[in-house]
Amino acid sequence: MTAVTPTSFAVPVDEITVARARAGDEAALEALFRSFEAPVYSLARRLTRSTHDAEDVLQETFLEVVRSIHRFRGDGSLAGWIRKVAVSKALMKLRRRRGSAFEETLPEDLSDDDLALGPYGPATSAAERVDLETALGRLSDVARVVIWLHDVEGYSHDEIAAMAGKTASFSKSQLARAHARLRELLAPGVREEPCT
Amino acid sequence: MHLSLEDLIAVRDGEARADSARHAASCPECIAELSRLRSLREALAALPDEPPSRDLWPVVKARATAERQHRIWIRVGWVAAGLAAVFTLLIGVRGAIEAYVEAKVARQAQALIAESQRLEQELHASERQGRVMSGRTAGTVVQLEDRIAYLDSRLSRAEGERFPSQEILGLWQERVRLLDALVSVEATGTTYVGL
Numbered sequence: 006m007t008a009v010t011p012t013s014f015a016v017p018v019d020e021i022t023v024a025r026a027r028a029g030d031e032a033a034l035e036a037l038f039r040s041f042e043a044p045v046y047s048l049a050r051r052l053t054r055s056t057h058d059a060e061d062v063l064q065e066t067f068l069e070v071v072r073s074i075h076r077f078r079g080d081g082s083l084a085g086w087i088r089k090v091a092v093s094k095a096l097m098k099l100r101r102r103r104g105s106a107f108e109e110t111l112p113e114d115l116s117d118d119d120l121a122l123g124p125y126g127p128a129t130s131a132a133e134r135v136d137l138e139t140a141l142g143r144l145s146d147v148a149r150v151v152i153w154l155h156d157v158e159g160y161s162h163d164e165i166a167a168m169a170g171k172t173a174s175f176s177k178s179q180l181a182r183a184h185a186r187l188r189e190l191l192a193p194g195v196r197e198e199p200c201t
Numbered sequence: 202m203h204l205s206l207e208d209l210i211a212v213r214d215g216e217a218r219a220d221s222a223r224h225a226a227s228c229p230e231c232i233a234e235l236s237r238l239r240s241l242r243e244a245l246a247a248l249p250d251e252p253p254s255r256d257l258w259p260v261v262k263a264r265a266t267a268e269r270q271h272r273i274w275i276r277v278g279w280v281a282a283g284l285a286a287v288f289t290l291l292i293g294v295r296g297a298i299e300a301y302v303e304a305k306v307a308r309q310a311q312a313l314i315a316e317s318q319r320l321e322q323e324l325h326a327s328e329r330q331g332r333v334m335s336g337r338t339a340g341t342v343v344q345l346e347d348r349i350a351y352l353d354s355r356l357s358r359a360e361g362e363r364f365p366s367q368e369i370l371g372l373w374q375e376r377v378r379l380l381d382a383l384v385s386v387e388a389t390g391t392t393y394v395g396l
């Protein structure tokens with residue numbers, strides 16, 4: 006795979022903290038929570054598009070971390086493990102939501118305050134960001150999950166297939182469909198919006 | 202023929218077949234589409250992270266503590282005994298002098314506590330047999346244990362109360378129900394319980 010911009014999970018965690026957390030040290034566990042709360046929450050929010058579900062995912066992810074970190078071996082990346090736990094908790098939320106009377110979540114309105122918030126990436130203006138957020142909100146759950154996990158988090162189709170209980174070719178075709186839909190939604194000239 | 206979106210993505214990700222890669226290197230339209238795909242990926246990655254709006258560490262810590270205590274207790278079968286101690290003592294002393302309703306609630310609580318203890322012992326016995334369970338069954342067990350642990354944290358908060366209230370009674374009822382489900386899951390390997 007080509008290099009993908011490292012996501013916010015690339016948090017430096019020192020070995021001493023990890024060792025202490027593995028031994029059950031509460032301050033060390035809290036330090037880990039502080040390092041990863043924003044990326045875990047953000048990722049969960051991207052995948053579920055619900056602040057409520059994202060809060061649940063954050064809690065459940067760290068309950069799992071507290072429960073299982075003593076079994077975590079130093080050979081893998083801690084961030085990678087935490088991120089994987091978060092993804093699987095978020096997918097579980099989506100599955101459950103669809104099992105019940107699932108209602109399409111409507112994209113949330115972005116207020117002027119949101120527009121004034123930074124920081125924006127170099128290639129993204131505020132207006133483009135709103136377009137992208139809105140467009141993401143209009144994708145189906147599956148399409149959104151696949152494009153986010155693949156294009157942003159850098160998971161391979163095999164990894165996504167394993168996490169979502171699907172095949173790699175399903176992941177590939179969903180990614181292409183997600184891009185087709187995004188292209189449609191973001192196409193210039195389709196939406197008339199004043200330049201701000 | 203231009204490349205399909207799926208092929209273009211494969212080219213972008215360095216996973217394309219040789220013929221697709223060759224086409225993508227020379228066709229201006231596909232080159233333009235590729236650069237659009239690349240900048241879209243960058244734009245997605247540049248969307249800002251959002252921190253949670255409230256501090257959830259205290260909740261995680263409380264749940265983890267309740268869970269840990271519960272696991273220790275349930276292994277020795279002391280949970281109901283520990284939670285019940287304060288009530289049984291009070292019931293003993295006050296039973297004769299309390300109003301009818303209060304005494305009735307107390308008797309009901311006592312019965313539920315006894316049932317809780319019996320179910321815990323049963324659970325303890327089946328755990329000792331060391332049954333092998335499927336991942337899904339284990340998941341159901343963890344879910345049930347989580348819910349019981351949550352009830353226990355609420356029950357232990359009520360420790361200071363002088364007498365079991367209706368609310369406490371409801372918690373004990375729920376506890377018996379969950380323990381009952383847990384016993385049947387452990388015994389039969391059921392993966393789904395309608396809760």
Ligand SMILES: [Zn+2]
Nearest residue numbers: 203204228231
């Ligand atoms: Zn072409």
